[in-house]
Amino acid sequence: MGLLLRALRDGGPRSRGRLAEETGLTRTVAAGLVDELAELGLVSCEDADRRGAGRPGVKVRLVGRSVCGIGAEINVDHLAVVALDLAGSVIAEFRLGIDGRRLSPEGVLAELAGLVTDALAEARTAGATVAGITVGVAGLVDTATQRVTLAPNLGWREIDVAEDVRGRLAAMATTAEPLPPVQVANEATLAATAELDPTDADRADMVVLYGEVGLGGAIVSGGRVAPGRHGWAGEIGHLPVDPRGRLCGCGRTGCWETVVGLRALLEAATDPDDPIRDPALNLEERLATLVERARLADGRTLAALGEIGTWLGTGAAVLVNTLNPGTVVLSGYFAALGEWLRPAVEARLAADVLAPRAGGTRVAISAFGPTAAVRGGALVSLEPVLSDPTALADLPELHGGSR
Amino acid sequence: MGLLLRALRDGGPRSRGRLAEETGLTRTVAAGLVDELAELGLVSCEDADRRGAGRPGVKVRLVGRSVCGIGAEINVDHLAVVALDLAGSVIAEFRLGIDGRRLSPEGVLAELAGLVTDALAEARTAGATVAGITVGVAGLVDTATQRVTLAPNLGWREIDVAEDVRGRLAAMATTAEPLPPVQVANEATLAATAELDPTDADRADMVVLYGEVGLGGAIVSGGRVAPGRHGWAGEIGHLPVDPRGRLCGCGRTGCWETVVGLRALLEAATDPDDPIRDPALNLEERLATLVERARLADGRTLAALGEIGTWLGTGAAVLVNTLNPGTVVLSGYFAALGEWLRPAVEARLAADVLAPRAGGTRVAISAFGPTAAVRGGALVSLEPVLSDPTALADLPELHGGSR
Incomplete structure (x- = not known):
C-alpha cells in the first residue's frame, strides 16, 4: 500500500490501471490495495474517462488532508x-x-x-x-x-x-x-530529505549545503540520505579550509562554516552598527534586506556575496572530487541569495574539480531555502x-x- | 542462479536445503537452479550427512576453477x-x-x-x-x-x-x-571492490585509501562502491591539506597525495642516494626494506611514518566527518606499513572528528595491500x-x- 501511496504523492492522480503498471503490481492486487487505502481515508476513487469509448477507468487521487x-x-x-x-x-x-x-x-x-x-x-x-x-x-x-x-x-x-x-x-x-x-x-x-526527488537522476547522488549561522550538510547516495555507519554523516561545516582563519564554535580554526555561515556574510557585508545586525530581526527580514541591496548592485554586498560564494565553492570542490554528485544544492539561507552565490561556486568547481567539466555536477538553488x-x-x-x-x-x- | 553462486562463494559449501533457506528460494526452485549450475560446471553436488539418521542432504560446492x-x-x-x-x-x-x-x-x-x-x-x-x-x-x-x-x-x-x-x-x-x-x-x-565484505556491517559504509606513488580513494555506501553521478567519485588525492606545501602532479599546491603518497614517504624517510630510491627496485622490495627499518626502530623511518600517518589522519578526518564510515581501510602501500601508520591516523581522527569517539569509525589494515x-x-x-x-x-x- 505504501508503494501506491508514494506513487500517488510523487506522480499525482491516475487510473488504477496505470498505477498497477507503474508499481509492477497485478491489476487485481492494485485494486484491492486501493480499496484498503480508500477505507483508511487516504485516497479517493472517481470514474475517469467517462467520455471514452472503452470501459471507464477508475481514477485514484491522494486525500492528503486526513x-x-x-x-x-x-x-x-x-x-x-x-x-x-x-x-x-x-x-x-x-x-x-x-x-x-x-x-x-x-x-x-x-x-x-x-x-x-x-x-x-x-x-x-x-x-x-x-x-x-x-x-x-x-x-x-x-x-x-x-x-x-x-x-x-x-x-x-x-x-x-x-x-x-x-x-x-x-x-x-x-x-x-x-x-x-x-x-x-x-x-x-532533514533539509536533504526535502530536496529528494525520485524523478530526477541528478538528485540520486547529491550534496546538500544548508546555510544558517553555521553550515550544515547532508550526502544523498543512491536516492537516500546517507546516515553513515552510526548516523553522524554530513558534518561538513568543520572542513578545514582556512588555516590562518578565524576561531570556530567547535574550538578549532578556519572551519568552512566560519567563512560561509550567515555570521560570516553579515560581517563581510555590513558594519557593526548596520540595522541588519539587530538580533530582533528574523532571518526573512535580514535576507530580504540583503537581496534588496544585491539587486541595487550595492558594491559591498556584492563583494561579500562573491567572497562567500568563492569559499562555498572551495569546500564544495572537496565534496565533488570525493563524491561526484549529480547536484550540489544551495539550501538554507544560501537559496535566497543563490542568484549571486552560484556563479562564484561554479567558477571554483570548474577550477578545483579534477574531472572534466566539474565532473558534470550542477549547482542548484533550493526551492525551499530556510524552510x-x-x-x-x-x-x-x-x-x-x-x-x-x-x-x-x-x-x-x-x-x-x-x- | 547468480544469487546461489554468490552465496556459495561468500559462505562456502552447504546443503541445498540451507542454500534455499538463506537465499529465500523454495527448495524446489533452489534444487532446479543447482542442477543448472552443475550443468554449467560451476558447482558440484555430493551426498552429505551420510551418517545421519534423516534423509541425506545434498551438499553443494562451488567449482571455482572452471x-x-x-x-x-x-x-x-x-x-x-x-x-x-x-x-x-x-x-x-x-x-x-x-x-x-x-x-x-x-x-x-x-x-x-x-x-x-x-x-x-x-x-x-x-x-x-x-x-x-x-x-x-x-x-x-x-x-x-x-x-x-x-x-x-x-x-x-x-x-x-x-x-x-x-x-x-x-x-x-x-x-x-x-x-x-x-x-x-x-x-x-577496483581496490575497494576487493575490500567489500557483505558479512561485515562496518564495511557497508567504508572509505578505502589506496596508497601508491599518489593516493587513490573510493567511497563505499550501502554495501556498494559509489561511482557518483558520472563515475568520477573518489578523487580524494587532491584534497587541499597544506596550502604552503609542495607542487602536485595536477598543477596545484599542497594536495593530500603530495604528503602521503609513496614519493612523500621515500623523501621523508631516505636520502637521495639511499639504494631504496633506485627506480629498478619493485614496490615489494622497497616496502620490505622500510618494514625492516621500522622493525629495527630506525629513528628516521619511524619519524617519517608518524608524519605520513598524521597527514593521512588529517585528510581522513574530513572524509569521516562527511561520511561517518564504519571503516577506513588503509590499502595499497599503506597496508604493509599499517602497523606504524594506524596509531597516528587514529590519533588525528580522535582529535579532528566532531562526533564522539571519532564517530565510531574504525581504522582497518587491508589484507591485500598493493594487490x-x-x-x-x-x-x-x-x-x-x-x-x-x-x-x-x-x-x-x-x-x-x-x-
Whole structure:
C-alpha cells in the first residue's frame, strides 16, 4: 500500500490501471490495495474517462488532508515549525526569531514546544491525524539515544531534546489525548530529505549545503540520505579550509562554516552598527534586506556575496572530487541569495574539480531555502504512514473524528 | 542462479536445503537452479550427512576453477596482473617494476599486454574460461567512453586504454579464439571492490585509501562502491591539506597525495642516494626494506611514518566527518606499513572528528595491500558470470575444452 501511496504523492492522480503498471503490481492486487487505502481515508476513487469509448477507468487521487506530519527546527537565530499533509501541502507554519546563544536550552525548548502546540491545534482544527513530530537541530544528533550530543553554535552538549519536548507538550496539552511520537534529527539531514526527488537522476547522488549561522550538510547516495555507519554523516561545516582563519564554535580554526555561515556574510557585508545586525530581526527580514541591496548592485554586498560564494565553492570542490554528485544544492539561507552565490561556486568547481567539466555536477538553488529543514522534518514524520498506511490505525486521533 | 553462486562463494559449501533457506528460494526452485549450475560446471553436488539418521542432504560446492577473471593495474612504478577463479583463488599473478613517467603510454601498454597474454596462457593451461579483463589505472577514467581522461602522476591525458590493450592482445594472440571483453576502471575503485565484505556491517559504509606513488580513494555506501553521478567519485588525492606545501602532479599546491603518497614517504624517510630510491627496485622490495627499518626502530623511518600517518589522519578526518564510515581501510602501500601508520591516523581522527569517539569509525589494515586493485579488477571481471551464470555460454572458450 505504501508503494501506491508514494506513487500517488510523487506522480499525482491516475487510473488504477496505470498505477498497477507503474508499481509492477497485478491489476487485481492494485485494486484491492486501493480499496484498503480508500477505507483508511487516504485516497479517493472517481470514474475517469467517462467520455471514452472503452470501459471507464477508475481514477485514484491522494486525500492528503486526513494525515499530517510536523517538522520543527532549532537554529541559533530562529525556531520554525511546519505541519504538512500527505500531499505535501502546508496546514500550519510558524517562525520565531530567537537569540539561541543567550537563551538557555530550557528557554529555547519551551519556545519550541509552544510553537508545536500551536501546530497541533491547527492540525486538530483541520481534522488531520498527526503522524509524528520531528525536531531538527543545528548540531550533532546521536540517532541511537535521540540526544543532541553537541551543537557548537548553540553551545549545547548532551541535551535530550526529544524527551524534553515530549514532557513540555504533555504539560501544555489541553486534552487527554495521547501525543504523537517525537524524534530528533540533524537539521541538514532533514533539509536533504526535502530536496529528494525520485524523478530526477541528478538528485540520486547529491550534496546538500544548508546555510544558517553555521553550515550544515547532508550526502544523498543512491536516492537516500546517507546516515553513515552510526548516523553522524554530513558534518561538513568543520572542513578545514582556512588555516590562518578565524576561531570556530567547535574550538578549532578556519572551519568552512566560519567563512560561509550567515555570521560570516553579515560581517563581510555590513558594519557593526548596520540595522541588519539587530538580533530582533528574523532571518526573512535580514535576507530580504540583503537581496534588496544585491539587486541595487550595492558594491559591498556584492563583494561579500562573491567572497562567500568563492569559499562555498572551495569546500564544495572537496565534496565533488570525493563524491561526484549529480547536484550540489544551495539550501538554507544560501537559496535566497543563490542568484549571486552560484556563479562564484561554479567558477571554483570548474577550477578545483579534477574531472572534466566539474565532473558534470550542477549547482542548484533550493526551492525551499530556510524552510527545507522543517519541510524535511514533516516528511520524515509522515514516513511511517507511507511505509505502512495501516499504522494509521495505531495513531492517536487528535481530531477525535472518524477517518 | 547468480544469487546461489554468490552465496556459495561468500559462505562456502552447504546443503541445498540451507542454500534455499538463506537465499529465500523454495527448495524446489533452489534444487532446479543447482542442477543448472552443475550443468554449467560451476558447482558440484555430493551426498552429505551420510551418517545421519534423516534423509541425506545434498551438499553443494562451488567449482571455482572452471572460470576466471583477470585484473590488471597500471601504476606509476609498477604493473600487475592477476587471474582469480570464481572462488577467489589465484590462478596466475605477475608484477613488473616500471618507470611510468619515462615510458610512453604505448611502452607501458605494450608491457601490460605482455603480462596479460601470459595470464591468458596460464588460464588456458588451467582449463579456465576467462570471463573478462579489467584494467585499473591510477587516474581519472571516463566510464562512459572507457578512456583514461587524466592520470597526473603518469602524465597521461585522453588515452584509450581498453581499445589499445584489446588491439595488442589480438596482435599477440597465438590462436584464432576470440578475446574476452576488456574494460578500464579507476584502480582505487577496483581496490575497494576487493575490500567489500557483505558479512561485515562496518564495511557497508567504508572509505578505502589506496596508497601508491599518489593516493587513490573510493567511497563505499550501502554495501556498494559509489561511482557518483558520472563515475568520477573518489578523487580524494587532491584534497587541499597544506596550502604552503609542495607542487602536485595536477598543477596545484599542497594536495593530500603530495604528503602521503609513496614519493612523500621515500623523501621523508631516505636520502637521495639511499639504494631504496633506485627506480629498478619493485614496490615489494622497497616496502620490505622500510618494514625492516621500522622493525629495527630506525629513528628516521619511524619519524617519517608518524608524519605520513598524521597527514593521512588529517585528510581522513574530513572524509569521516562527511561520511561517518564504519571503516577506513588503509590499502595499497599503506597496508604493509599499517602497523606504524594506524596509531597516528587514529590519533588525528580522535582529535579532528566532531562526533564522539571519532564517530565510531574504525581504522582497518587491508589484507591485500598493493594487490587490492588487481584482485578487485579480477572480481569485477567475474561479475557478469555471478550476475547471470548462463552468460558463460556466450564467452569465448580459451581452453577449447568442454565445461
